[in-house]
Amino acid sequence: MDWDKLRIFHAVADAGSLTHAGETLHLSQSAVSRQVRALEESLNTTLFHRHARGLILTEQGELLFDATRSMNKRLDATAARIRDSEEEVFGELRVTTTIGFGSLWLAPRLSTLYEKYPDLKIDLMLEERVLDLPMREADVAIRMKEPSQADLIRKRLMSVRMQLYASREYLVQNPAPADLERLGEHRLICQNPRSAQVSASSTLVQELLTHDVPNLLTVNNYYGVLQAVRSNLGIGVLPDYTTEDFPDLVRVLPDVESSEVPVFLAYPEELRQSKRIQAFRDFVQDEIITHRRKIRDAAAAQE
Numbered sequence: 248m249d250w251d252k253l254r255i256f257h258a259v260a261d262a263g264s265l266t267h268a269g270e271t272l273h274l275s276q277s278a279v280s281r282q283v284r285a286l287e288e289s290l291n292t293t294l295f296h297r298h299a300r301g302l303i304l305t306e307q308g309e310l311l312f313d314a315t316r317s318m319n320k321r322l323d324a325t326a327a328r329i330r331d332s333e334e335e336v337f338g339e340l341r342v343t344t345t346i347g348f349g350s351l352w353l354a355p356r357l358s359t360l361y362e363k364y365p366d367l368k369i370d371l372m373l374e375e376r377v378l379d380l381p382m383r384e385a386d387v388a389i390r391m392k393e394p395s396q397a398d399l400i401r402k403r404l405m406s407v408r409m410q411l412y413a414s415r416e417y418l419v420q421n422p423a424p425a426d427l428e429r430l431g432e433h434r435l436i437c438q439n440p441r442s443a444q445v446s447a448s449s450t451l452v453q454e455l456l457t458h459d460v461p462n463l464l465t466v467n468n469y470y471g472v473l474q475a476v477r478s479n480l481g482i483g484v485l486p487d488y489t490t491e492d493f494p495d496l497v498r499v500l501p502d503v504e505s506s507e508v509p510v511f512l513a514y515p516e517e518l519r520q521s522k523r524i525q526a527f528r529d530f531v532q533d534e535i536i537t538h539r540r541k542i543r544d545a546a547a548a549q550e
Contacts, residue, residue, distance in 0.1 A: 252286040255279055256294065257315040260308065263301045320383040337366035340523045344389040347469030348510070349373040352488050352538075353389065353531075360530045367523065375443035380515050387514040387524055389531070391445045394513045401513040402528070405535050407486045409448045409505035412496040417479040423499045424482075427458045430500070434462040434481030442467045447505040452484055455503075491541050 258268040259279060269279045287294050294308035304312055344353060349371060357369060378384035381398050388394070394401055413423065413433075424430050440449045440456070442465075456463075462481070466472045469485060473493070476483035482499050486508075490496055512531060518524050 248289070249286070252282050252289075253311075253315055253318075255282040256286055256311065257319065259283055259295070259302065260304055260312040260315070263303075265302070317382070323383055336364045336522045336526045338523060339368045339370055340387065340527055341370040341372060341385045342387050342389070342527065343372040343374070343378045343385040345375055345391060346373045347486060348389060348391070348488075350468075350470045351473060351486075351492070355492060356534050359534065360527065363530070364526055367526065380513060383515075386518060386521075387512065387527055390511050390513060391508050393509060393511050396513075398516045399513045400516055400519060401511050404510045404512050404531065405488075405539075407488060407508040407510055409451050409484050409508075410487050410501075411482055411499040411503055412476055412485050412489070413482045413499050414477055414479050415495055415497055417476075417481070418497055418499075420479075423497075427455070427500065427503065430455065430482070431459045431461060434464055435460045436464045436466065436472050436475045436481045436483035438467060438469070438472065438484070439465040445508050447508045448484065451503075451505040455484070488538065491538055491545070 255268070255272060255274070258271050259265060262268040262271065265276045265279050265283075268274075269276045272279065283294065290307075290311075292307045293305050294311060295302040296305055342353075350373060354371065357371075360367065360369070372378065372385060377390065377394075378388065379396070380386075380388055380394075381396060389404070391407070393403075413421075421433060424432060435455060437452045437455070438444050438448060440452045464475055464480060466475065469489075472483045472485055473489060475481070476485065477493065477495065485496070487504075490498070512528060514521075514524050514528075
């Protein structure tokens with residue numbers, strides 16, 4: 248097949264419009280249309296349904312679009328590897344992780360990375376959905392479980408547990424419960440057990456709800472839970488990494504916590520030599536060492 252025609256087809260399929268594709272490719276609408284028709288003739292099939300509202304891929308068009316999309320991702324990966332053959336660290340790095348870890352732990356620390364590599368551009372994608380690294384939906388991921396996808400380099404970074412916290416100000420007016428049976432005297436702030444989250448957190452919340460908790464506030468991410476706790480609304484279920492950056496939090500019912508949640512960093516095997524990946528990996532590992540040291544020092548100071 249003609250590579251140039253495939254490139255034009257992909258742009259049209261992505262835009263859903265000859266006009267918009269032409270603008271992206273800096274070609275006239277008629278030139279784009281001619282190339283698409285020529286490709287259809289060479290394949291002896293129709294790739295688009297044409298109507299007044301735009302273009303819709305036919306079944307055959309969907310098959311070809313899947314192929315060109317995979318080709319584009321492979322080409323992007325190759326371009327990244329070529330760029331990363333240089334000694335300097337620059338360009339875009341797409342990082343994916345959960346909303347809680349990304350907003351509460353990772354994002355506040357990125358200034359350290361930017362100070363060292365000012366030409367690096369981070370595209371931080373925070374969502375609970377697991378993005379496909381081999382298909383280049385992201386370059387590197389920090390996940391709350393060991394990745395199961397093949398062809399990934401993975402490294403265990405740390406462990407997290409979900410625990411109960413309240414603000415100091417809240418506890419002045421509302422003394423901490425002595426045991427789980429008294430938890431119902433407080434508003435519990437947590438993620439809904441049915442929302443996307445690690446299973447250890449969902450299990451802990453379900454256990455807490457068996458203790459007759461009539462007053463409940465559920466939020467679909469830990470950032471919202473944290474803000475509610477710091478606003479003195481009640482006792483919240485939060486990951487233990489929040490304690491370093493938010494010293495106004497006080498742990499409640501210290502014997503209550505989730506099972507251990509492993510945190511992994513992962514990236515595709517083909518990006519093993521990427522200078523951007525190496526820089527990000529080293530940055531995260533250094534920050535975790537610093538994080539652990541601060542937690543140990545804080546615990547020693549309380550003894």
